[in-house]
Amino acid sequence: MAPSAAPADKAAPGTARGEDALAALTALVRDDLEACNRLIVERMQSRVALIPELAAHIVAAGGKRLRPLLTLAAARLVGYRGDRHVGLAACVEFIHTATLLHDDVVDESALRRGQASANALFGNKPSVLVGDFLFARAFELMVADGSLEVLRILSSASAVLVEGEVLQLVIQNDMSATEAQYLEVIEGKTAALFAAATEVGAVVAGRPAAEQAALRAYGHNLGVAFQLIDDALDYSAEQERLGKTVGDDFREGKITLPVLLAFARGDEEERAFWRRTVEEREQAGPDLPRAIALMQKHHAFADTVARARHYGDAALAALMTFPDGAERRALADVVEFCISRAR
Structure with a gap:
């Protein structure tokens, strides 16, 4: 499945790299982000005390606020000077946070961003219900914005x-799954919200369809690159840096690109290993180190990062629609931030 924009010309990045790129983007929209954070805290409140308590646990767990940052920066990139983007950035973060709560229940995760997950602390039922509450708050913010186009974009992204996530469950533990199915999963569970987060920035500014499409392409390709790196990190990063237990995807039998590449390039004995550990979920202590060794042997990590770079280049190409400036440079540097996490 091809990226949304051809990676021909790259937008000239600025000087920030890695975490510095995210810090630079945050500084650029600091006032808007602070307003967004205040709105998030306000809309988390409920007369049922458990709701803000549980929601505050995950919201305060140290997330980078990348998706709302993209909404705020995209609106500034196209010259928007109102305040609608603040509410929509909060909406995007609520959608994201709701899915995190649901994902941790589905995956039976014990950690989220290096801390005990909400389901580990509060239980599965409260986590699912508070996730539903945050989805409802997100839709309240969409309706309050008053734009049917914004409502269409964000509600459609939520459904996709x-x-x-459901397709990921369907192909889980299935070594006959294809790369096309895997890409469909990550385009849905990650890239769709990235694309919507950036696209609504152009919508609130009333910009032409070409600019709206360019920001959608930027967000989509950035989201695919981001998830490709996340999936590689599950087998290569330290637990402290990843914020979850290394090898969770392996233990759950998730089908990701590093697994698919190692399986496709392996001999029959190696393929039998993947079928036993991923399909049949028969795993022992030495199996995770062996899985990592097989990925290294078949260059699955390097090729996953290279694929992420390809989508990153497409995101940069989409930014070329817009004139050079601090916002475009910051958004370009975010591409490098997403990919440099694999170092």
């Missing part, structure tokens, strides 16, 4: 996101 859930479809991606």
